[in-house]
Amino acid sequence: QEFRLNWGHYLANGPFLEVEDEFIAAVEERTEGRVEFNVVYSGGLGAGDELLTLAGRGAVDIASVVPGYYANQLLFAKALQIPFVFGSPGEAIEAAEYAYDNIPAFKEELDQLRVRRLFHQPLGSYYFAGPSDECQTLDGLQGKKVRTFGSDIPKMMDAVGAVPQSVPAGDQYEALERGTLDYAFVNIGNIEAYRLYEPGPNLCGPALSMAGHMVVVGERTWQRLPEDIRTIIMEEAEKAQQRYVEWVDASEAGSAEAVEAEGATIHAYTDEQLAQWDEAAPDMLAQWVEELEGRGKGEAAQETADAWRELMAD
């Protein structure tokens, strides 16, 4: 092959990454073996907080980057991970596509970091998973210890009276088992993968939806690739983006069935309950606009917020 592209992934390989596997297979096939991917999972080429830098400097060719890990670099991209903005994984992706097509600030921040966006991973909606079924109501969540990460989800838990806890992902299972945690808070696919339904058979949700990691290619690598290969990669990226949304819905439904078959109970939130949540939590999109104002980027942020609100209202 002519091009061996190192792809740094922070996640372990698994059925979650099916669409990315398909993307890889399609590019390899269409370039007739001129491109070959060396995908390294579980942070083998760089941990979650290293990959963006590594891709920008050409140390990895492609990276799966979680915007929330780079709150100071990806000022715009991280907005795709704000809770209570998007009604479903599909809407989050729609918002991403809109932003990267119409609001230059999104692409510009990536240019500065010397990476290009290929596509976004949509995350399945988040559910609480814990031993007790009290997560069904906001009242029931009062004082409950919930595992969170990043900056927005802790704020949201804090706002509704739950207690956000920082627990390493690998410790969740035992923490639930021993009561150090009352609830994990992740998508059903992860609840299945980590088997969190064993210590926490009561699932409540969907509580929120957002975009997951972003697959980027380093600018140096991009400049190295001939035009025809770039075209193939972009075409396949677009297909992967479309397919990812359909896939995540199907896959989460499959996981839901699987965990129910293992004895878990899914308590679905009603629209009223979701509205209650929305009301109790602060307007984090507005907070984001405020933060970016402080960094002199308020205009583009406001434009984004307005556009997204309009998009979600339809």
Next chain:
Amino acid sequence: MLDRAQRIIEPMAFLAVLLGGVGLMISMFLGMGDVIGSLFNKPLPGALEVTESTMVLIVFGGLAYAQIRQRHLRVELAYLQAGPKLRSVMDIVASLSGIVFFGLLTWQAYNEALFSYQIGEATSGLVSFPLLPARIAVVLGAGLYIVQLCLDLLKDFATFGQPKDFELG
């Protein structure tokens, strides 16, 4: 001359360790505070982030003083068998390789610190905690270590071939 330089560096290295020790104490109290707070549903915001930063202080704060105390890990097997001249050569290899590695590391860490300053890098959590101090700790800690290694290299040359004590532990 070398002795005087050593007398200047040693207190600085000691200060760096001291800061690391203070960091360690802070992370001990913060961790305990967070555990107790969590029992009453009041976890300490920022405990995790501050602990992470103090880790950097501990690791890089200790580098130079560990060198002074000959605490860095090396395979002593051949060294213990070697005569005075060979020992000097080995010491020179050890100092030089350390200078090259930590020189490159400090250069990169300096760039990272600069970038961190430019973007106002801070942790994201319930509280926002600046990462610049930890970034600077890497540069200063590794930098001080390089200075000590250079001094050791000069001493290696100055005392080439003379028998020297090597203490374990």
Next chain:
Amino acid sequence: MFDPVTAALIVIALVAFLLISGAHIGVSLGLAGLLGMTLTIGSGAAMAQLATVPFSTTNSFTLAVIPLFILMGSLATQAGLTTELYHAAYNWVSRLPGGLAMTTTIASAAFGAASGSTIVNAAVFTRMAMPEMTKLGYSKQLSAGSIAASGTLAAMIPPSVLMVIYAIITEQSVGILLIAGLVPGLLTAVVFLVGIYVMVRRNPEIAPRPDKPIPMSEKLSSLKNVWGIVLLFSLVIGGIYGGFFVPTYAGAVGAFGAFVIVLLKRRAKAGVLAETFRDAVLTSSTIFTVIIGGMLFARFLTYTGLVATVSEAVLGLGLPPFAYLMAFALLFLILGMFIEPIAIMIMTLPVMFPVMTEVGYDPVWLGVIAVKMAEISLITPPVGLNVYVVRSASPVPLSLGDVFRGVAPFIGLEALVLMLLILFPEIATFLPSIAG
């Protein structure tokens, strides 16, 4: 650009040269890793890795348990807790050949129920047991060897960082795997106890025994002084199992507990206390230098894809299942000469795991085997992190050679346990099968 094999050969030659010349181990591994990356993907990539690895590795909450537990060990020693424990142990079990080394093994296994990291266990017990054992006449090698080897028990006895990583990479149940480690972990401890007995029987001068029996009154009175260590262990272990905190916080709780005991026992002389903190910093600093260098070396190996290539070639041979198992073990052992177990798992499991399960090996059992191999790799030369930790944390002068010679018999015992696990897989699978 060099092809991966040539680059790997050059790099290994450089590591060997630097290690033998007595360069610092972290520096040797780090420089070799940088050279390898430069040769295969370019200096820009090597420098980018050097820019991110040191900070990302140290700015870590999960690894913060290491300095905190080291601190706990030192504070416990300062409070005299360990002197009292070993004094009582001396009174009760010193007539038994190797009784104090056995005490260390049992205490380390018990502490393994709180700590998920072998480094932590090795550091804690070097701090606590090394001075006491040598003071009571035990040879440095037996003392250091039993500490380094028993330290690895923390990886098998739940909780275990390695088990969790295995479970995540292979998509197995974390809970089931953690349970699976319990019996093999205890079995290993028992084999160590028997091994120590035999070693001392054959070579009595490494563990001198008192000439005459110790009177019961003295035995009983020494017991009343062990409350400190029992309290400290109960605080840490009970806190985790009682759901008061996750293992990541155990370091802070343990250090704090020991700190309070130091104050209560009025042993908090400012000078000594400052030295205790300083020493914990120095030990952590030297250990992390090796971890950072090792990480850069592992990144180089990962770039080359050599491990995957070799594994795939072996797997393509169409061998009987047992040969695959041996290949897996061999690969682990070779990689374990230079890099630490988490990196080895990330490199080998994606290729090996699917094949191994396809030829019929049980995924849970395989997890136990992988962790056992990891334990062994932590005490084998030239890069054996647990051995380094003992050397680095020891308050008693000690050479790396002393520790490696000391653990050598334990490597044999580990091999024996590995064989038992292969012959009787139920040791690992029985408990999970009734639990799940």
